[in-house]
Amino acid sequence: MQGIVQGVGFRPFVYNLAVSLGLSGFVLNTTACVVIEVEGDFGAVQRFRDELTSRAPVLAQVDRIMESTLEAAGYRDFEIRKSAGDREQLVLVPPDIATCDDCRRDLTDPANRRFRYPFTNCTNCGPRYTITRDIPYDRPSTTMSEFPMCAACQSEYENPADRRFHAQPNACPVCGPWVELWDRDKPVAARGEALGRAVALLREGHIIAIKGLGGFHLACDAANNAAVRQLRERKRRTDKPFAVMVRDLEAAGRICVLSDAERAILSGIRRPIVILPRRADSGVSPAVAPNNRTIGMMLPYTPLHHLLFEPTAGEQPFLAVVMTSGNLSEEPIAAHNDEALSRLRELADFFLLHNREIHTRADDSVVRTLGGQDLVLRRSRGWVPQPIDLGLDLPEVLACGGELKSTFCLTKGHYAILSQHIGDLENYETLQFFEETLDKMKRFYRVTPRRVAHDLHPDYLSTRLAQSLEGVELIGVQHHHAHIASCMAENHLSGKVIGVALDGTGYGVDGAIWGGEFLVCDFTAFERRAYLRYVSLPGGDAAIHEPWRMALSYLLDAFGEIEPDLPPFREVAEPRRRFVEAMLRRGVSVVRTSSCGRLFDAVASLIGLRHVVNYEGQAAIELEMLASGGEARGYPFELSGDPLQVDLREMTRALVADVRKGVSSTAISARFHRTVADVVVQVCRRIRREEGLKRVCLSGGTFQNMVLLTAVTSSLERDGFEVFPHRKVPPNDGGLSLGQAVIAAAR
Ligand SMILES: [Zn+2]
Numbered sequence: 030m031q032g033i034v035q036g037v038g039f040r041p042f043v044y045n046l047a048v049s050l051g052l053s054g055f056v057l058n059t060t061a062c063v064v065i066e067v068e069g070d071f072g073a074v075q076r077f078r079d080e081l082t083s084r085a086p087v088l089a090q091v092d093r094i095m096e097s098t099l100e101a102a103g104y105r106d107f108e109i110r111k112s113a114g115d116r117e118q119l120v121l122v123p124p125d126i127a128t129c130d131d132c133r134r135d136l137t138d139p140a141n142r143r144f145r146y147p148f149t150n151c152t153n154c155g156p157r158y159t160i161t162r163d164i165p166y167d168r169p170s171t172t173m174s175e176f177p178m179c180a181a182c183q184s185e186y187e188n189p190a191d192r193r194f195h196a197q198p199n200a201c202p203v204c205g206p207w208v209e210l211w212d213r214d215k216p217v218a219a220r221g222e223a224l225g226r227a228v229a230l231l232r233e234g235h236i237i238a239i240k241g242l243g244g245f246h247l248a249c250d251a252a253n254n255a256a257v258r259q260l261r262e263r264k265r266r267t268d269k270p271f272a273v274m275v276r277d278l279e280a281a282g283r284i285c286v287l288s289d290a291e292r293a294i295l296s297g298i299r300r301p302i303v304i305l306p307r308r309a310d311s312g313v314s315p316a317v318a319p320n321n322r323t324i325g326m327m328l329p330y331t332p333l334h335h336l337l338f339e340p341t342a343g344e345q346p347f348l349a350v351v352m353t354s355g356n357l358s359e360e361p362i363a364a365h366n367d368e369a370l371s372r373l374r375e376l377a378d379f380f381l382l383h384n385r386e387i388h389t390r391a392d393d394s395v396v397r398t399l400g401g402q403d404l405v406l407r408r409s410r411g412w413v414p415q416p417i418d419l420g421l422d423l424p425e426v427l428a429c430g431g432e433l434k435s436t437f438c439l440t441k442g443h444y445a446i447l448s449q450h451i452g453d454l455e456n457y458e459t460l461q462f463f464e465e466t467l468d469k470m471k472r473f474y475r476v477t478p479r480r481v482a483h484d485l486h487p488d489y490l491s492t493r494l495a496q497s498l499e500g501v502e503l504i505g506v507q508h509h510h511a512h513i514a515s516c517m518a519e520n521h522l523s524g525k526v527i528g529v530a531l532d533g534t535g536y537g538v539d540g541a542i543w544g545g546e547f548l549v550c551d552f553t554a555f556e557r558r559a560y561l562r563y564v565s566l567p568g569g570d571a572a573i574h575e576p577w578r579m580a581l582s583y584l585l586d587a588f589g590e591i592e593p594d595l596p597p598f599r600e601v602a603e604p605r606r607r608f609v610e611a612m613l614r615r616g617v618s619v620v621r622t623s624s625c626g627r628l629f630d631a632v633a634s635l636i637g638l639r640h641v642v643n644y645e646g647q648a649a650i651e652l653e654m655l656a657s658g659g660e661a662r663g664y665p666f667e668l669s670g671d672p673l674q675v676d677l678r679e680m681t682r683a684l685v686a687d688v689r690k691g692v693s694s695t696a697i698s699a700r701f702h703r704t705v706a707d708v709v710v711q712v713c714r715r716i717r718r719e720e721g722l723k724r725v726c727l728s729g730g731t732f733q734n735m736v737l738l739t740a741v742t743s744s745l746e747r748d749g750f751e752v753f754p755h756r757k758v759p760p761n762d763g764g765l766s767l768g769q770a771v772i773a774a775a776r
C-alpha cells in the first residue's frame with residue numbers, strides 16, 4: 030500500500046489487527062510503500078482487508094492498495110520486519126502532528142512518569158518532518174538518535190500493545206531531551222524549574238524566545254499592552270497582526286466567535302493559526318492586531334506549549350500568549366539554540382531552549398474557513414511534506430515559485446510535493462533556506478528533476494536560482510497562468526477553463542505589471558481575454574508602499590486633473606504630491622499596470638483609510654475589514670476592446686462623488702467590493718458567450734479577501750458557472766510553484 034503510512038502508528042495497527050484475527054505473516058516498510066503478507070482463515074483475511082482501511086490510525090493517509098494472492102508460506106506468527114533500504118521509489122514522510130489527548134492526559138497526571146514532561150509523544154502525535162534527517166523514517170534517521178532510550182521507554186517501544194510502540198521520538202524525563210531557560214548570556218534554570226520561571230517572566234511582561242516544533246516563537250502576554258507594544262518595536266513591525274495561542278477551545282471562544290468548522294480545524298491534528306472574527310470585549314491587547322476585526326489564533330500543539338497554560342497552584346492561566354515567528358521582519362524563522370541566542374538577542378529578554386534539534390524549519394500554517402470549509406493561506410507545519418494527489422502521472426519537475434511567500438514544488442508520479450512556506454526570497458538567508466530545503470526534499474523523495482520551471486520575472490532570486498542549475502531544461506511560466514494552473518491542479522481539472530487571477534504584482538509578457546487578469550487557459554497555454562485597463566504605477570516599489578500614489582494615478586486617469594482637497598493629499602506634503610503628479614504626467618519612472626492589488630490601494634487612500642502601508646496587503650486588508658455585510662449596489666464601469674479592457678474611470682468618478690457627499694467609508698468599501706465582483710461576473714459571461722466555457726478558477730492573493738471571494742463565488746454560481754476556488758493550496762504566491770510545475774510537466 031501507498032500513502033502516509035510511516036511514522037503514524039500504522040505498523041503497530043497492522044500488527045494488532047492481524048494478531049487479533051489470528052493471522053500470521055509480516056508487515057514491512059520500504060521507501061516506496063508498506064508491504065503486508067497475511068495468511069490464515071479466509072473470513073479473517075477478508076475482515077483484515079476491510080478493517081485495514083476502515084480502522085486505520087488518524088494520521089494514516091492510505092492512497093492505494095495493491096493486492097495479490099500468494100502461495101501459503103506457512104508463517105508461524107505475525108511480525109514487524111525491519112525496514113528495507115530500497116532506495117528507488119517514493120516514500121512519504123509524515124508531517125508534524127499536535128499532541129494527542131492521551132499524551133495530554135499523561136502530562137497533567139501527577140502519577141504518570143511523564144507528568145509535566147515537555148517532550149512526551151506517541152505513535153499518534155509528535156514531531157516528524159521537522160526532526161527527520163533521512164528516510165526511511167526511523168529513530169536513527171531523526172534528531173532523536175542522540176537520546177538512547179531508557180529501559181522503560183525501550184519496552185514501550187517494543188510492545189505492540191503499547192501506544193508508544195515504534196513511536197520514533199519516544200522519550201521520558203529519564204532519557205529524553207530537556208529544557209533550559211537562558212538570559213541573553215547564560216542558563217538561569219533547567220528542566221521543570223525552567224518552565225515555571227518562563228511562565229512567571231511572561232507574567233511580568235517579558236518577551237521570551239521559545240523553541241517550538243519548527244522553529245522559535247517570540248512570546249509575550251497578549252493581554253499586556255506594554256509587552257505587546259515593546260515586541261512590535263523590537264521586531265520593527267508596526268501594524269502587521271501577531272498570532273496568539275490560547276489554552277483551549279473555551280478560551281478561544283471567549284476571544285473570538287467560532288463556527289463548527291473553525292472549532293474543528295483549531296483543535297484538529299494540524300493546529301494551524303486560524304483567522305477568526307474577534308469579539309469586541311476580547312480582553313486581548315488591541316496592539317495584537319491593529320485596525321483588524323480578526324485575530325490569528327492557534328491552540329497548543331506541543332507538550333511544552335500545553336505546559337505554558339497549565340498554571341501551578343493558585344495562578345490564573347494566561348488568556349492568550351502572543352506567539353509570533355522568531356525572526357526579524359522577513360528572515361527565516363530561527364531554529365537552533367545558538368542561532369536564537371545571537372539572531373534574537375535584541376528581540377527577546379529570555380530564551381526557553383531545548384536540546385532536541387530542529388532539523389528542518391517549518392513556520393506555523395495559516396487557515397481561514399469559508400462556507401464551512403478550510404482555505405489554506407500558508408501551507409507549512411502540519412501539512413508539509415504531505416504530497417498533493419494530482420490525479421494524473423507527471424514527469425519529474427522542479428518549480429521554483431515566485432518571490433514573496435515563496436515555496437517550491439517537486440513532482441513525482443501522481444504527486445506534487447510542495448515545500449513549506451520559505452518566506453520572501455529577498456535576502457541571502459531566505460535563499461539559503463530555500464536551497465537547504467530543496468536538497469532535503471529531493472533526497473527524501475528521490476527526485477532528480479531535469480526540467481525546471483520559473484517565473485518570467487528576470488530579477489526574482491527564484492528565477493536566477495533556476496538559471497544557475499546545470500544540465501536542466503528551463504521553462505518560464507507566466508505568473509497568472511501559474512496561479513490558475515495551481516487552482517486547476519488542486520481541483521483535478523483538465524481542459525480549458527476561465528481563469529480569474531487577481532493579485533498585486535506579476536510579470537506580464539508585454540513588459541507591464543499584470544494583476545487583474547482574465548485568462549482562457551489549460552495546462553499548456555493561455556490567452557489573455559480581459560484585464561483591468563492599464564493605469565500608471567508611479568515610482569515602482571514606492572507606489573506599493575504608498576497607496577496615495579495610486580490614488581493620484583487613478584484620479585488623473587479619471588479626471589485629467591486632481592483636486593488637492595481629497596483625503597489622499599491632506600496628509601501628503603504638497604511638493605511630494607507635485608513631484609509624483611509630474612512623474613505621472615510626463616510618464617517618467619512609471620510602469621503600466623493592471624494590478625488589482627494597486628486598485629484596492631488606490632481606493633483605500635481615496636476614502637481616507639490608509640495612505641502609507643507598513644506590511645504587504647495592509648490597505649486591502651483594512652478595506653476588507655471596513656466592508657460591512659449586506660447587499661450593496663456596485664459602481665458603474667465599462668468593458669471595451671479585444672482583449673477586453675475593464676475601464677474603471679466611471680467608478681472612480683462616482684466613488685469620489687460619494688466621498689465628497691460624505692458617504693461613510695464602510696458603505697463605499699462595500700460598494701467597491703460589489704463592483705469588483707460585478708466586473709468578474711460580467712467578464713466571465715462574455716467569455717462564456719464566446720467560448721462556451723462555464724468552469725471558473727479563482728486565484729491570486731486578492732482572493733484571500735473573504736468579502737470579495739464570497740461575493741464573486743455566489744454571484745457566479747447564481748449565474749450558472751461552476752466555481753473553483755483554492756482550498757488546499759494558497760491562492761497567494763505560496764501556491765504559484767504548484768501551477769508552474771504542472772505547466773512545465775504538461776509542455
Ligand atoms: Zn500522543
Ligand SMILES: [Zn+2]
Nearest residue numbers: 179182201204
Ligand atoms: Zn525514557
